[in-house]
Amino acid sequence: xxxxxxxxxxxxxxxxxxxxxxxxxxxxxxxxxxxxxxxxxxxxxxxxxxxxxxxxxxxxxxxxxxxxxxxxxxxxxxxxxxxxxxxxxxxxxxxxxxxxxxxxxxxxxxxxxxxxxxxxxxxxxxxxxxxxxxxxxxxxxxxxxxxxxxxxxxxxxxxxxxxxxxxxxxxxxxxxxxxxxxxxxxxxxxxxxxxxxxxxxxxxxxxxxxxxxxxxxxxxxxxxxxxxxxxxxxxxxxxxxxxxxxxxxxxxxxxxxxxxxxxxx
Amino acid sequence: xxxxxxxxxxxxxxxxxxxxxxxxxxxxxxxxxxxxxxxxxxxxxxxxxxxxxxxxxxxxxxxxxxxxxxxxxxxxxxxxxxxxxxxxxxxxxxxxxxxxxxxxxxxxxxxxxxxxxxxxxxxxxxxxxxxxxxxxxxxxxxxxxxxxxxxxxxxxxxxxxxxxxxxxxxxxxxxxxxxxxxxxxxxxxxxxxxxxxxxxxxxxxxxxxxxxxxxxxxxxxxxxxxxxxxxxxxxxxxxxxxxxxxxxxxxxxxxxxxxxxxxxxxxxxxxxxxxxxxxxxxxxxxxxxx
Numbered sequence: 001x002x003x004x005x006x007x008x009x010x011x012x013x014x015x016x017x018x019x020x021x022x023x024x025x026x027x028x029x030x031x032x033x034x035x036x037x038x039x040x041x042x043x044x045x046x047x048x049x050x051x052x053x054x055x056x057x058x059x060x061x062x063x064x065x066x067x068x069x070x071x072x073x074x075x076x077x078x079x080x081x082x083x084x085x086x087x088x089x090x091x092x093x094x095x096x097x098x099x100x101x102x103x104x105x106x107x108x109x110x111x112x113x114x115x116x117x118x119x120x121x122x123x124x125x126x127x128x129x130x131x132x133x134x135x136x137x138x139x140x141x142x143x144x145x146x147x148x149x150x151x152x153x154x155x156x157x158x159x160x161x162x163x164x165x166x167x168x169x170x171x172x173x174x175x176x177x178x179x180x181x182x183x184x185x186x187x188x189x190x191x192x193x194x195x196x197x198x199x200x201x202x203x204x205x206x207x208x209x210x211x212x213x214x215x216x217x218x219x220x221x222x223x224x225x226x227x228x229x230x231x232x233x234x235x236x237x238x239x240x241x242x243x244x245x246x247x248x249x250x251x252x253x254x255x256x257x258x259x260x261x262x263x264x265x
Numbered sequence: 266x267x268x269x270x271x272x273x274x275x276x277x278x279x280x281x282x283x284x285x286x287x288x289x290x291x292x293x294x295x296x297x298x299x300x301x302x303x304x305x306x307x308x309x310x311x312x313x314x315x316x317x318x319x320x321x322x323x324x325x326x327x328x329x330x331x332x333x334x335x336x337x338x339x340x341x342x343x344x345x346x347x348x349x350x351x352x353x354x355x356x357x358x359x360x361x362x363x364x365x366x367x368x369x370x371x372x373x374x375x376x377x378x379x380x381x382x383x384x385x386x387x388x389x390x391x392x393x394x395x396x397x398x399x400x401x402x403x404x405x406x407x408x409x410x411x412x413x414x415x416x417x418x419x420x421x422x423x424x425x426x427x428x429x430x431x432x433x434x435x436x437x438x439x440x441x442x443x444x445x446x447x448x449x450x451x452x453x454x455x456x457x458x459x460x461x462x463x464x465x466x467x468x469x470x471x472x473x474x475x476x477x478x479x480x481x482x483x484x485x486x487x488x489x490x491x492x493x494x495x496x497x498x499x500x501x502x503x504x505x506x507x508x509x510x511x512x513x514x515x516x517x518x519x520x521x522x523x524x525x526x527x528x529x530x531x532x533x534x535x536x537x538x539x540x541x542x543x544x545x546x547x548x549x550x551x552x553x554x555x
Contacts, residue, residue, distance in 0.1 A: 004461065015361045018354045019376040021429060025391040026383050028401060032394055041399035082294040089290030101291055108302055112490025112534055114507040115527040118514045119305025122312065142301040145294060203384045206492050210515070223386045227393065227497060236394075239387035246382040 029239035040231040051237035061234060064222035068202055071133060071218060075140040075201035080194045082141070083148025090149075091156045102149070109146045113206035121210040131213030139211060140201035147200055148193035155189025306531070309524045316521030323525035333509070333526070340506040343423060343495075344488035348435075350428040351484050352477060355435035359476070362436075363443045377433045385430070389497045392426040393417065396498065418500030426498045427491055434487065435480035442476030482541040486534055506530050 036046030055061045086105060090098045108116070120139050121130070129135035159182065167177035183190075205220040212221045219238070226232050313323050327333050362373050380388060395401045396416040403413040416422040446469065454464035492507035499505070506526060513523030 007461075011357055011361060014354075014357045015373070018358045018432075019373070021354070022376050022432060023379050025388060025395060025429060026379055028391045028394050029383075029387060040394055040397070042394060042401045042404050082297065086291040086294035089287040089292075092287040092290075097288075101295070105291075105294060105298060108298075110486060110534060110538060111302065111306070112507065112527075112530050114490065114492050114510045115309065115531050116302065116305065118510060118520075118523060118527055119309045120301065121514070122308045122520065123305045138297070138301050142297055145298070149294075203386075205384075205386050220384055220386045223384070223390070224493070224497075227386070227390055235387070235390055239383060239390060242387060243383050250382065 026243065029236040029243070032233055033236035033240045035233045035236070038230075038232065040233060040236065044233075051233045052241070054234045055237050055241070058234070060217075060222060061238070064217040064219045065238075067133075067136075067216060068219040071136045071140060072198045072201040074133075074137050075144055076194050076198035078137065079141045079144035079148050079197040079201075080190060083145050083193055083197070084152050084190055086145075087149050087152035087156055090153065102153075105149055106146045108143050117207045117210040120207055124211050130211050131216045133216065135211050136201075136208065136216075136218065139207050140204050141197075143204060143207065144197035144200040147196035148190075151193035151196060152186065152189045155186040159185055309527050312520045313522075313524030313528050316524070323521045324529075326522060327525050327529060336504055336506055336509050337529070339420075339503070340489060343420060343427070343503070343505060344485050346420075346424045347427045347431060347488045348481050348485045350424060351432050351435040352481060354428070355432060355439050355480065356473075356477070359436050359439035359443050362440050363446075377436050380429070380433065385493060388430060389426065389494050392422075392429070392494070392498055396422045396425070417498060418503070420499075420503045423495050423499045423503045423505075426494045427488055430494060431484045431487055434483045438479040438483065439473070439476040442479070443473050446472045478541070482537070486537055489534060489537075490530065 031044050032040060032042070033051055034047050034049070035044035035051070036048045037044075055065075086101075090102055093101070124130045124135050129138070163181050163185070164177050167181045168174075172180065203220060204218075205224060208218050208221050209224060212218065217225075223235050223238060226235050314321065316323075358373070362370055365373070383391075393400075397403070398413060398415065398417065400417070402416065407413055416425070450468050450472070451464050454468045455461065459467065490507060491505060492511070495503060495505045496508055496511075499508075507530070510523050510526045510530070513519045513526060517523075
């Protein structure tokens, strides 16, 4: 398509601004985390590592970080198991019931967070699950389930089921066929579901804010209460650590994937 | 888990009489869904109708108090503004994604995905740092010789922050629709004498509308239920419905009233989804047929 040079320049500028708007807020925590003063005012003054030190030594921060890791790990496994089973079930159903059930299982994505949060809080108050690991795991698992379902369903859609029939005709039992044929082919879907489930739980805040108590906090809850309480640059240090950890993970994953793809070709 | 009850027989799900198997596979997820989503939402509906006593008094109160209606209207206004800002920013961006080479496209995709790398709370913290009176934007303005402007605890600030968080949900569906548009149609229009702008408005824009609808609906619905961003960036004059629900339940212990608000928010969301679903589906089909 022909675009006039002027239009092209304007388009490029607008997109550059949008890109900056998308990315810059992500990076602004980095300079703030080295602030010498206990303040989040810009520009930061001086240079110090004290907020990183605080993150690792202050039990409020380190225990909430560990709680988040624990909850997210269990949620990742549980949601991936349930979501993968459900995706298989839906894949093997008739279109009618499958579509209905799929819609039902995706509802956690569209129910407004606060509405779900007060509902779960009400039930947890009655069942004494407020401020328990089990409570967090159950709530986060149901929120993570849709992401696993979408990821695994997508890879099942392109999976050729005749391969299973072929394996069976060669004498493989259902489990052997699943383990040696189906699983390796849909593994990327399952793994990305696992990753999404972990991230969903690690990041979840709205429901967590309601079902938390002073004895059991997750990292986002701790961050939220720190922001609302005072201007503690430790939150900026946490943000920076998370940013670098994710960048390393995703960068490493992309490198590995790229190498594997090259190796196969 | 009922999946473990499956008999370890050879591949046999094609045989008749095994129709229950797929349902058994979905059962664990469904049970959890009912227990952790279905039952709690049911509880909220019941409480909205039964506390302090049975009846619709909580709904009468909600639609009778001017403050609630103001907040309800504001929630819609803010969500609408966020949607508009997202459409305006996402449209050229998604278009550029389809028009550039693979390398630049990778950079553009990364820019959309990077905000997902940091947790949502941290992103909102970044907006506090940027927008506050002693924040980045105001210190830049002051060093350029302008007066500072008030951004934090205003509706403008809330819209800026929310739109940034929701922009990827607008860009991605838009991009997936634009990717499928045959650019030769534009050339055909131009070869028939249409000026580029006319070719854009009569050919390209209508073809890309399904993406705009899809993205706008997602953004609007997500914006309606936003809680964290308005809570941290907003002030008393930019309270949204979610904050009101939280205040009723956690601070005032008014489960009935909070529940009624929650039900209003929930019903609005699902009505919008139901209204949007057929429109979106038929638009997609239309786009596919052309």
